Amino acid sequence: MSDVTHSPDLVIVPSAVVQQVLDTLGKESKEIVERIYIEAAKGNLVNPDSLFLRPDPPRRERVIALPAYVAGEPPVMGIKWISSFPGNLSLGLPRASALIALNDPRTGFPRAVLEGARISAHRTALSAAVGAEALREGDRAVERLAVVGTGYIADTTLRVLANLGWSCQQVAVHDLDAERARSFATEHAGTFPAGEMTVAGTLREALSGADLVLFATTAVDPYVSTPDWFAPGSVVLHMSLRDLTPAALAGASHVVDEVAHALREKTSLALAVDEGTVAREEVRPIGDHLRGEVRPDRSRTAIYAPFGLGSLDIAIGGLVAERAIGLEGVVTVPGFSAS
Incomplete structure (x- = not known):
């Protein structure tokens, strides 16, 4: 007789509870991101390529599946299914929506579904923070931060940086939608208490002098x-992946989360490697910096472009699911799976 205890129940964790748990994690989730990046650099992840679904290929709408298995105690396994529909913004809706489905690593049965957009934004912001800290060699005092794009990811990233103890003397915000930029600047006026928040009318103005x-x-x-x-020696967190031409990448240091993942789907870096502007062997994973295999060249611009590893979503999602047990708002569906 098997000694595996199987539960056919499914736990559903809605957005408000996900955020409630994320707010309690502090540096714990950052440590998860760092650990997974180090394992990625060692080649130890079970993290298949992301799968892109484009209902109408010429358009910008897409849905991405990111599966992963993360070893550990306890192990966690699942998939993030995240959509990006930029047209939602004109409807007053968020651009991205997502869910994370977790499977029992022992039996493969589904055990939890979590609202995933908050987890995805949180881990993306942590990815930015981890990369910035590594490439600035621990220096969290920024003279001038340029923020290009003022959506949910930028919002979450600034909050995460502030919560991790970063300071900024100046923050220059730029968005194609000037009203969104003004609203963002107003909302974040106190995020960095000693910092001056300004709206830049042009991209060049925002980037000028930014470290x-x-x-x-x-x-x-x-x-x-x-x-x-x-600016020479600046660190560029290229979280949106497709803003820079190959020519703009010339002469910089290039850092990613995992090299093979990052050189896909016509990212700026993939185009630059295909064109020969950047040599593939010069692209390094951030995990090499975190484990001391390489140090940044502070005299060169460093461009950090993490493609996004499902392992991060699944690891943090597993922790959120565990901590959400018993909280108000969590729903259990009895007998969801056949027993």
Whole structure:
């Protein structure tokens, strides 16, 4: 007789509870991101390629499946299913929506479904923070931060940076929608208490003199044309992946989450490697920096472009599911699976 205890029940964790748990994790979730990046650099992840579904290929709408298995105690296994529909913004809806489905690693049966957009934004913001800290060699005091794109990812990233003890003397915000940029600047006026928040009328104005740059747009076509748009020695968090032309990547240090993943789907870096502007062997995983295998060259612009690893979503989702047990708002569906 098997000693495996199987529950046919399914736990559903809605958005409000997900956020409630995320707010309690502190540096714990950052440590998860760092650990997974180190394992990625060692080649130890079970993290298949993301799968892209484009209902109408010429359009910008897409849904992405990111499966992963994360070893540990306890192990966790599942998939994130996240959509990006930029047209939602004109409807007053968020661009992205997602769910995370977790399976029991012993039996494979589904055990939990979590609202995934908050987890996805949280881990993306943590990815940015981990990359920035590694490439700035622990220096969390920023003279000028440029924020390009003022959606949910930029919002979450600024909050995560502040919660992790980062300071910014100046924050320059730029968005194609000037009203969104103004609203974002107003909302974040106190995020960095000693910082001055301004709205930049042009992209060049936002980037001028910035020692840390955050790209969090929905761009599909590169528009930053030359590397001189960036201050020497700056760290560029290229979270939206497609803002920079191959020419703009020339001469920089290039860092990703996992090399093979990052060189897909016509990202700026993939185009630059295909064109020969950037040599593939010069692209390094952030985990090499975290484990001390390589140090950043602070004299060069460093461009960090993490493609997004499902392992991060699944690991943090597993922790959220565990901590959500017993909280108000969590729903259990008895007998969801056949027993």
